Amino acid sequence: MKQTPIVAMSPHLHSGDSVEKKMYRVLLALLPAFGVSLFVFGWGTLITTLVAVTACVLFEYLIQRFVLKLPTTVTDGSAALTGLLLAFNLPSNLPIWIIVIGALFAIGLVKQTFGGLGNNPFNPAIAARVFLLVSFPAQMTTWPQPMQRSYLDALTGATPLEALKYHGHDLPNLNDLLLGTTGGSLGEIGALALLLGGAYLLLRKVITWHVPVSILGTVFLFTFLLGWLNPTSYHAVVSTNAVTNGLTFAVFHLLSGGLLLGALFMATDYVTSPMTTKGQLIYGVGIGAITVIIRIFGSYPEGVSFAILIMNALTPLINHYVKPTRFSPGRS
């Protein structure tokens, strides 16, 4: 033995799991959707993403180094992930200065003010998106039309959900929704690519099925019932058969807007979601229900971000009341 022995309490083995591994795996899982976006929106995607990621990483470093005077944790990948998710939630033709403000809000106000990774009550990317949405409503709701692949001078068009909410015609077909050739925020298009990333996360056990399945299940059930029982009020009449109507309506809601992105990548954020599986199911059902309520009865065409934020706020309460199933009840 070259050195004196090291002593610590058991266990003397570790799974080798780390925060970095988890963060980089999520980043990897977002790549297919990024590719789709790059194909559909071109330069806009590249510029927005680069700016958002760089700004988030830089702000994290600067704040930790010079304001909080703490060791920096930029290498753990959480700031880069926040940046990428923020970019995914923005229209690809958003001016750079707005993106930078969003990044500052996400890292500075939502994350580091509360003590950095692990202590933020809200998902930084979503909080920043909502902040930008209420601060710059015009810029945040003009989306470039798909396949233009230019940055600021692109023609703008409606998102599928806007079309559904306000007039009910020019709806994209199922293929468009699956492949991503529709308008919308940078990363929310391309259902197949998002599902691929989600499957990877499930496979690598970065996330469990509880949150995504409960969100998507709730949305599906809720919209199916609405479309089935009351087809005419939602511009969604496609056939005379009520059940087919319901199904079409439900599938449209599942695949459009930020639902898949939110359910797979943002609601599953460790820090802001409940810790027990029971709690995660409650949280997921809550997000699903609030999303549908906002989409159908609210004034915004899309409500995933608001739903996640609201349930983020309820997470501490869920953690407090929903405890894991004990091995055996009784006094210990």
Add this chain to the structure above:
Amino acid sequence: MTTTLSAILILGAIGFALAAILFLVSKRFAVYEDPRIDQVEQSLPGANCGGCGFPGCRNFAEACVKGDLSTLRCPVGGNDTMKTVATILGREAVESAPKVAVLLCNGACDKRPKTNQYNGATSCSIEALTYAGDTACQYGCLGQGECADACTFDALHMDPLTGLPVVDEAVCTACGACVKACPRGLFELRLKGDEAKRVYVACKNKDKGAVARKACNVACIACSKCQQACQFDAITITDNLAYINDEACTVCGTCVSVCPTGSILSTFTIESAQA
């Protein structure tokens, strides 16, 4: 004009009604509290350190008003505060000599070699629960600084050179938080002494001399030289460990000069070491 008037009248009426209710409630549900409790509390330091054995200064004040002053003492305020308290209550103050926290370990890094490396959580109690420590001495300081964390008066600091805590006796109030915090029981509240002169055995090692010496250069090896040298019967040896009774000690310093390992420390320079 009438609107202004009616507004004034209505608001005035509401205000009057509420005032009346408040007045009645405060009369009806009034709880008598000895006004001296407030006075006593104001004379206390207000640090809520718990050194007196009560959760906070208010509780201590209540106990003072109700109970016997001879059993109660605010270690932070000391005699002056207890005198003020006694005056408020119109009773006799009970004097007691001021004390200070003293670390009973002198096993600095260079005197007590490390035999292994501790790699667990930074907490003395956890290290003590894990094993006997990273030196061969199972009684000495573990150096994770739990005492310094426990001190509410900022009177304890870890010295990076020795790895031991240092008591700032100008600030130490002898509240006893460190005595409770140390899992090895290495702190003792000892009499501060005239001109802060103190002599004490800075060791808690109860192993036999040879074992203790092997673990640490400055361990007490219970050779009993100090006991024989002491003219005041202030030194006792139990479990292979010498202890100096601070009530009987006259701080003459004889024991310090005869100790072969240097485990007896004094807070002042002893002039005639060879006398």
Add this chain to the structure above:
Amino acid sequence: MKTSALRMKTFKIGGIHPPDYKLTAQHPIHTTRLPETAVVLLNQHLGALAQPLVGKGDQVKVGQLIAKANGFISANIHAPVSGKVVKVEPVADVTGYAQPAIHIAVEGDEWLESIDRSDDLITTCDLEPKAIVDRIFEAGIVGLGGACFPTHVKLSPPPGKQASCIIVNAVECEPYLTTDHRLLLEKGEEIVVGLCLAMKATNAPTGYIGIEANKKDAILYLQSISKKYPGIQVVPLQMKYPQGGEKQLIDAITGCRVPSGKLPIDVGAIVLNASTTFAIYEAVQKKKPLIERVLTVTGEALTQPGNYRVRIGSPMSMLAEEAGGVPENTAKLVAGGPMMGKALSSLNSPVTKGSGGLLMLASENAVRKPSRQCIRCGKCITACPMGLEPHLFMTLAEFEAWDQLEKAHIMDCIECGCCTFSCPSNRPLLDYLRIGKTTVGRLRKTRQQA
């Protein structure tokens, strides 16, 4: 083996799958040489210290009683070697704290005549149940899985309680360790007879032997033997840590959950470790007290890792020598398995009844990574086999909120280490859980006394 992995039993809540590392599974048990001096600790069991019966200068023979049990929850201690008692003085045990011990200088190897040292299998036993328990008590047998609870206490259920089954814990879910595996293969029938004896002692109708699926040869071998013994069933189990935990094993095999704060006997089960069952056989059929045990000495860089039968009281350093010396790159020495064993500060401490192995970890595995903030991923909750919230316990223990810890059922914790193993932030969860448990336990005791 016909049972498919899917149909195999296991416990229902939590658990982890650490890597196996069973390097020595194919190494037959090898008996080591005798030590020069045996140091026999007096606290080798849970409960009161044994009272020494010998003093400096006394001559002792192998198997002679040298310290007797002090009360019911205590255990006898016998001389593991023959020779002269040098001194009765404290010595550092695995934790480094000094504990009283008897030091015997070895002279020859002279056994008590009453001990049957032959290898012949004796299957019949016409002793009364009470007499079996008495022999187990006389032989000083304690749980050899690590907890060291006196076995005679386990086999004497309090009045009104009846054991319906005895479970032999041959799970060995700790990575690296292979002593139970080797014992099953080499002394399989003896273990089955030991189980029969325990069943007879407690009048229990059924006996189970729980073995994890990574020991297929042992499962097949014991299945073939157990056919000859009515009432005994070999239960193959899915691989999952901590299946060897008493409560988890009972859950896996019988489906019964021991209620919080209760003992296995409250659901009619008694769990005995495989090595303990073998010791019972030797004590009852061969009149041999517990003076030696099998340890796995292992580690990736070790030249001769293996399973060694060694006299109790031999220094750990002798075991290391037998296995080819401590490798250069070793950074951590662990007495027991990597999940629950204790890290040693030196190899001077002696082998005790509870030592299950000596593991030498290389530097890359031994040093903990720096602990970071909790990211609330909930991995510790998912991993906890008791359904607790380790992350919360750590925070509460840091803030010394002992009463809240008690309300959150910290005393349910079995200290298996699944939480620390799974934590991606490398938080020392179990360190804090232990301090919480210790403090809450102490507070409870003072409350009961008040």
